Amino acid sequence: MPEKQLVWDIWVRLGHWALAIGVGLQFLTGGELAWQATHASLGLLILGWVLFRVLWGLFGPASARFATFVPRTFAGLRLSLAALAGGTPERPASHTQLGGLGVIILLAILGLVALTGAASSDDIFFEGPLARYLSSDLVSLATSAHHWLTTVLLVLIGLHLAAVAWHQWRLREPLIQGMWHGRKPVYSADPLAAPTGPRLWIRGFTLLLCCLLGTWLALGA
Numbered sequence: 302m303p304e305k306q307l308v309w310d311i312w313v314r315l316g317h318w319a320l321a322i323g324v325g326l327q328f329l330t331g332g333e334l335a336w337q338a339t340h341a342s343l344g345l346l347i348l349g350w351v352l353f354r355v356l357w358g359l360f361g362p363a364s365a366r367f368a369t370f371v372p373r374t375f376a377g378l379r380l381s382l383a384a385l386a387g388g389t390p391e392r393p394a395s396h397t398q399l400g401g402l403g404v405i406i407l408l409a410i411l412g413l414v415a416l417t418g419a420a421s422s423d424d425i426f427f428e429g430p431l432a433r434y435l436s437s438d439l440v441s442l443a444t445s446a447h448h449w450l451t452t453v454l455l456v457l458i459g460l461h462l463a464a465v466a467w468h469q470w471r472l473r474e475p476l477i478q479g480m481w482h483g484r485k486p487v488y489s490a491d492p493l494a495a496p497t498g499p500r501l502w503i504r505g506f507t508l509l510l511c512c513l514l515g516t517w518l519a520l521g522a
């Protein structure tokens with residue numbers, strides 16, 4: 302096994318597992334009247350965290366930037382597909398081309414689910430904080446969009462888990478350990494090292510706090 306290097310900084314990793322747990326809880330609380338307030342608050346925190354990941358992907362360390370894994374050509378995506386089917390392994394420093402596309406779509410749908418949730422209403426007991434500013438037609442549109450987007454999200458999560466499992470057990474690439482401790486085997490001649498240290502903690506923490514507070518103050522009850 303080649304040498305390992307830190308590729309996922311602490312904020313990418315914390316964000317990933319917080320999102321995974323948070324989204325899981327959203328599916329448990331979504332249809333439950335007794336849990337609607339928790340569902341709404343957690344949903345807004347998820348939206349804040351998605352916003353953080355978008356800003357981190359634009360202005361954060363190179364290893365976390367979208368520019369390092371957004372697919373630019375169809376040929377790149379085809380190579381990714383061929384690698385999945387057992388062709389030449391892609392083994393990028395960060396996400397594969399196909400994985401990168403999946404990450405962008407997952408984040409976009411997560412953001413849309415949370416935003417439509419904030420404009421939803423069950424017409425009886427509960428409404429999201431944006432619903433009071435919208436016409437009843439728009440609220441019912443947002444509510445049905447919230448329902449079908451959660452189904453799209455479930456399908457995407459299923460695909461995400463299937464792709465991770467395929468890489469992990471079929472192609473024997475330790476991705477899950479990588480998302481846990483941050484280190485991945487270095488195959489590339491041009492490896493991406495994630496930063497560590499107090500500056501990274503302070504930068505990430507400040508940005509995260511601004512995103513969570515900003516979302517809460519803008520959309521909270």
Ligand code: HEM
Pocket residue numbers: 313316317320321322324325354395396397400404407408458461462465476477478479480
């Ligand atoms: C609701 C559930 C989940 C969501 C919404 C989700 C979302 C994401 C996102 C957005 C990323 C990109 C990380 C980044 O660059 O910031 C990612 C990567 C990853 N996720 Fe998940 N995830 C979920 C559950 C899981 C679970 C349960 C596992 C493991 C069993 C997992 C394993 C991974 C791995 C290994 C990667 C890195 C893939 C790579 O190395 O390219 N995810 N996930």
Ligand code: HEM
Pocket residue numbers: 324327328330331332340341342343344345347411414415416417418419420421422423427428429430444447448451454
């Ligand atoms: C990523 C975030 C979110 C996820 C995964 C999610 C998921 C869900 C799910 C699975 C349901 C049940 C749908 C059904 O019964 O068919 C639901 C319902 C609901 N959600 Fe969310 N939600 C999220 C964010 C939010 C937010 C931020 C709010 C409000 C601030 C919200 C408000 C609602 C409301 C009002 C309902 C009930 C709608 C009705 O009874 O027709 N959700 N959500």
